[in-house]
Amino acid sequence: MRRKRQSIYRALLKKPADLDLNFAYAALSARLGDYEGAITALERMLIFAPDLPRVKLELGVMYFRLGSFVVAQSYFLDALEAEDVPKTVAERVKKYLAAIDKQLSRHKFTGTAFLGLRYQSNANGAPSDADIDIKGTTFRLDDSATAQSDIGVTGFVRGQYSYDFFNQGDKIEIDGILFMSGQKSEEQLNSRIIELRGGLSFDLAKRDWGVGRVKPYLLLGHVSLDENGYSRTFGLGGVVDKELSARWYLSGRGEIRNLHYNNTAANPTLSSRNGNEYALSATFIYRPPLDWGRLKTPVLSLLGGAERRQADQDFQSRTIWRANVALNGRFDLRDRGIERPWDLSFLGSFRNSSYDAPDTTLSTSDREDREWLFRATLGVPVRDDLSVLFVYQLRDTRSNYDIYDYTDHSVTIGLAWQF
């Protein structure tokens, strides 16, 4: 495709006014992600036909994709001032302008709200087999302690606020999430999670440290279960996002947090987990130069990380290694008459937990868990800001402590609103 574009460019140098060549060059450049190339062709066409709102629209789109919102805005505004602006052009321009207004604001607030129904085959994370081995003795669990399926309502609101210092990229960013779930049967698992992160976001480019950001933050969180305070956390962390090349990106995170659990009548031993957590992770993100068939703007992520939990009780202290693979993209179905692309994402995750000491009530060996997780998410937009989400998740944990083996299939369906 690049060679083809190169040959078109050579032809353009001979015949710069050839519309076919110009359209082809612009389209190929856009397809290759070389929006500057598309811009040169479109600007040329605009010189040829200065009053074409459609060309201004497309120019604005290219600048929008480059993140040059002020220039994009000027083209979009210009497009609306033309006579006889086609309706579709005007509609699109207005949508882009609305998005640009948010981008250019010093204060940005975006978020997602979700409400859905979730079915889990094993909501209580319990073994499916009632007979388990504990220190060589076979225990028979009663029904409530074996896998119980359940349905429930789940919802969350995630919001991000940022304040732009208008000094070429430094910001204050605050991120909050409120998650709630209510179970039909396993009411002890009804939960409410709040977590807030806030900190600064420093642009690396303005400091000549390459393209990326450094984001130190503080965090606070609280979880309640079945109307009881369950845990609270506070800590600090930092993210370093760095562009490694045009296609590869690295996001590294380090975090230290203190976790405090409250014992409840139903869960009288939670406080044995009190302690600190130290986490480090690195995610390599790859953005392919071209779309993959119908999958547009695919992003492939590979994460490797380690975590150390130092709890008050040694048998609750552990070292965790994890690896994730994720693929996200947008599924283009316009040829099927579906205007808005569907969001697709797949996540595969592996986590290995090694505990420091045996839980002597259950075993004489140190506990070792391996967890596999697979999640597929499909988002079907029904409106620009509203999608129906379908999530399937499989979680399988194998432990050398029989009691902690479990497999859970869950399906969630709900509505997500972006604001």
Added chain:
Amino acid sequence: MTMQAFRKPFDLSLPALLGMAVLAVSAFSMPALAAGDDIEVGVAAAVNQDAESQPPRRPLRRLYLGDNLVFNEMVKTGPRGLTQILLADRSALTVGSNSTLVIDKFVYDPAADKGKMALSLAKGVVRFVGGALSKKRGQVTLKTPSATIGIRGAVVLVQVLPDGVRFIMSFGREVLVNGPDGTRQRITAPGYAVFVPFGGSPQQPEPVTQDEISMIQARLAGRLDASGGSDTPPSGDQVDGSDIARRGSGDIAIDLSGDVPPPPDGSTDDAVTEDSQRNAVNAIPDGISAGRLQLSGSGYLIDGSGPILPSGATTDSAGLLGGTTDTSAEQVLSNISFTATELTAALSGGGSITLPYDATGTSVTVTATNSSSPFGDLSGQGVFFRDSAGNLEFAYYDLRESSDALPAFLFLGDPYPAASQTASPRIHSYSLLPDAVQSADYGNTLPFVAGQAFSGAVLSSGGVSSSFYYIEQNDGTIGGSSSDGSVSAFLQSSLYLEGTGSTQKSSLAVVQGQLSREAGFNTPIAETNRRGGGRIGNTDTFAYDGVIRTLDDGGGNTVFGNEKTYFVLSNDTRNNGAFSDLGIPGGLTTGMRHVAVEGSVSDPALASRPARTLSGFAAAMVEGFSFVGAYPVNSRFGDGSSVSMTFDPTKNRFSARFQLADNLSLSGSTGGGGTSIGNYDFYFGNGRSTYVDDERYGARGDTLNDSTADGVVISAASSSALSDSGRLYLVAASVAPINSSSTTIPSGVSLCTCSFIEWGWWGAMPTYQSGPNSGRQEIVHMGNWVAGDIPAVADLPATGTASYSGHAVGTVSTGSARYVAIGSFSMSYDFGQQSATVSINDFDGQNLTASPTGATSGPASFSGAVTSNVGSRAGTLNGAFVRGPNSAVDGVIGDFNLSDGGSYSATGVFLGEKSTGGSL
């Protein structure tokens, strides 16, 4: 490879510069330009007049669409002019109106995307859209009247203003603005601009406004009356239907929709589900709501080796575990909660206690770090008993307050459900676990025996303790009595006998009683007197006293468990009770608690429990308690049964009567104050008896008949379970046998098993309640009895001989010392002659011989004088035949007494079974 410099003519196509793959351009090996050489660098891709250009050394020319431009060509536009120049590296320059731009340098290696581009803008406005060269730093520069900028991967707008130059980065990596004074600013974010005044330094980057952009865009836009030189400008429809529209605004949904994050799975770190699972298997007890804690009350003393209990009045149990002069010493637990590793409870005295717990194990060590209490650090051990499902049934903790080793005891359990009682009676057997203080401090594991009284003797070594037995009443209920009069009766005994002579130490403890029901308690109560006694060589003979009672958990429960049952027996702390050893100089007040753990359950129907009446003999050394002295008493045979015992299995009871006499008439001389006691009539049992089977039975003083001495009541009968002033006790030897390795048993002597003969121990503490000896107190420690089915003379063989062997056991008094002695017994009897030869050997180091003759009527008895080979000791021997499984004369039993007329006396019983050596 070297760059190919294409020499003009003008019409040489620029694409040749781009070349095929074979053509590489090196910026660093550019050949020197010769005069007259023109290197093409770009083409005018759109031109609105008026626009001109001037190649070097050439005149100004009008610029048209398609014209090639060369190095150092100046592009100049008028007020309405506009041109877009495409360069070989795919970059583009849009030169706005009233502008003057020169391409000073252009070197490009397409293979490596390397080269150099240098531009100069003298006036006007230009848009630069970077191509390949601008992707790397330092390859593209633009010079203006106030500053020179380096462009990297950017779209830049540059405007020369009246007072300076404005540089705007629309998009890109970096625009480096270098001022003439050497200062520089970097634009790194799109939408930011730097202004450099003429002669001044670059100012800080700042965001551009829409107005400014619009103004600049206007100068870089086409005119409605011009078409950029194109004959065929595009139409809206063409744009609409083009691929660029599809790839551009056609993807608006992608541009404008953000990522929707999937909902968190709400696993809350797995902690709650893990805890639920953990707790599910930990058999967290939920049926336990009460418990009891006993502490060392005030006054508990410590000596060098450990805590001792204060001597003092037996009515005051201060200092004992649970002693209530210190009310905090007895506390009840409530709000008991368990975790997998901990138990916590509120205390009735205030505060709470936390102890370690093991949800699946049987014991746990208590330390200062895993426990807490209002009384300081604790140490010790917790012991747990579970049913087959792992549910906790009973737990106890033997503790010490760490700082001063004062003992404490805590227990709790799942109450025994009433519905668990069976409809038919059962015999239950329990192990009594040692008292922790007795065990740790005195080496004593014998229940209800105060080890501290035995002057360092380790009672565990050599002592024998029976299980705790109880037999249910006939309707299967427990406690009270059935309508048929049967009772739930219990029995336990221990015996310690070591040494000979004046250094001997002995202890016999008997626990006998009935289970009862009391208001306010959900489960049966065991309550009885502590009976028995001890003797330390030539020093002291003392009687065991005090009330033994089951402890309750503060919730009205005394029995715990379901599959197996558990309870705790202790001194009666509920009524401030303590144990006393009566007769120890200075007194001994103590307390102890024993956890009873059920061992087995059996069916009484399968046990040997005959209903029968036995006759026999008894002997004992009566010692002064209120006086100094001792004298033997033994059976008054010949006036009827000296000893009779009647067993009633239907009621689980038996009764016994001992008619004894001071046959040697020594009580006058050795009985203190010249008092002479003739005849004793001791009654045992009935309501204070336990008949489990023919091996396990015991009793205290009779509930129906007063025991008397010379007609004076020395122990009153009473229906009360506890009122037993004479402190009588009787127990079969098979309940707590003498340890076969006891040093009291002479070498070569073995005790007769004699299964059809019953023998055992008895004791009393007669207290004369009226008459000339009113107030006199005596003590009988480890007296002996023997009984069997005595046939009539008529049942004896008329001829023949029989030999018998067995043992003799009794008590010796030397004036200053009293002790148990054991010897071998042998007898040969000639039924034709009705005479016998009896030998009792190694009895207190002497051999006794007798030649009794048989009775001619009545019970098949015999009697005669007995002499010792030591000194002038002599006495009387009485005996009788005993029916056995094979004949009426399978065994012989009897008693004897002995005295030297001075300080030495002895009495005892003998038993033997037929051995080989006779004709029968």
